[in-house]
Amino acid sequence: MSRDYDDRDSIFEVEEEIERGGRGGGGGGRGGPGGRRMHRRKICRFCIEKVDLIDFKDVKLLQSYIPERGKILPRRISGACATHQRMLSEAIKRARNIALLPYATD
Amino acid sequence: MATQRIYEVMFIVDTSVTDDDITRLNENLQQIIKDQGGSITKVENMGRRQLAYPIGRKTDGFYVLFEVEGTGREIAELERRMRVNDQVLRYITVRVDEDRQRAEKFKAKRARKATRRASRGSTASSSRREAKETSSASEE
Incomplete structure (x- = not known):
C-alpha cells in the first residue's frame, strides 16, 4: 500500500533537492542519524501560487494528486496545507462522482 | 424574493x-430552467470523453456543463428530469457562489495586505531619504 506513495514521494523529493541546490543550501539532507529521515518542511504549492479555488473540472491538476492506485495523495507527501488539502479532496471526490477520475484502479 | x-x-x-x-436534450433542459424562473449564464459542451470507470456498461460519454443562476427550484426540477431521462448517465450539481465569494474575499485580503506593505515600504524609504538629506545638509 505504501508502495504507490513511495515513488510519488521520490518525485517530490527530487524536486525539492533541485530547489535546495538552486538556493545553495547544505547538501545531503537525506538520512539523519540512526537512518531516520531528516525532516524537511514542505511548502504548500497552492499557497505559493495563491490558489483560492480548486475546481473539480480541472482534471489535469487533480490527476497529479492521485497516484496509480487512485487514492488521494496524503498531506504528508504532497505538503499541502490543511485548507488546500480539504479543497483538493473535495474536488477529487466531486470529479470521481462524475467519472472524471476513477474511484479505484489496479 | 428568495x-x-x-x-x-x-x-x-x-x-x-x-x-x-x-x-435537443440540451435545449429542453435549458427551457426547463427558464420555465422555473432560473437563468443560464454559461453553457459549455466539453465534448466526448472517456469515462474514468464504466457507468451502466458505457465507457464514454458526452459532457455538458451549465452554469445556472436561480433560487434552487429550477435545480430540483432539472435534477428530476435528468433522473427520469435515460440519455443522461449521471449529473452533479455544485453550488459555487459561496466558494467564489470566499475566494474573492481572500483575494481582496491579499490585495489589501500588499498595498499596505507597499505603502509602508515607500514611507519607510522616503523617511530614510529625508534623514539622509538632513544629515547631508548639516554637513554643509
Whole structure:
C-alpha cells in the first residue's frame, strides 16, 4: 500500500533537492542519524501560487494528486496545507462522482 | 424574493444517441430552467470523453456543463428530469457562489495586505531619504 506513495514521494523529493541546490543550501539532507529521515518542511504549492479555488473540472491538476492506485495523495507527501488539502479532496471526490477520475484502479 | 444562487450543473449524455438528440436534450433542459424562473449564464459542451470507470456498461460519454443562476427550484426540477431521462448517465450539481465569494474575499485580503506593505515600504524609504538629506545638509 505504501508502495504507490513511495515513488510519488521520490518525485517530490527530487524536486525539492533541485530547489535546495538552486538556493545553495547544505547538501545531503537525506538520512539523519540512526537512518531516520531528516525532516524537511514542505511548502504548500497552492499557497505559493495563491490558489483560492480548486475546481473539480480541472482534471489535469487533480490527476497529479492521485497516484496509480487512485487514492488521494496524503498531506504528508504532497505538503499541502490543511485548507488546500480539504479543497483538493473535495474536488477529487466531486470529479470521481462524475467519472472524471476513477474511484479505484489496479 | 428568495436569494439568488449560482450553481454548476454537469451531466453526462449517452454517446449512442445522435448529436441532434444531444442538442435537443440540451435545449429542453435549458427551457426547463427558464420555465422555473432560473437563468443560464454559461453553457459549455466539453465534448466526448472517456469515462474514468464504466457507468451502466458505457465507457464514454458526452459532457455538458451549465452554469445556472436561480433560487434552487429550477435545480430540483432539472435534477428530476435528468433522473427520469435515460440519455443522461449521471449529473452533479455544485453550488459555487459561496466558494467564489470566499475566494474573492481572500483575494481582496491579499490585495489589501500588499498595498499596505507597499505603502509602508515607500514611507519607510522616503523617511530614510529625508534623514539622509538632513544629515547631508548639516554637513554643509
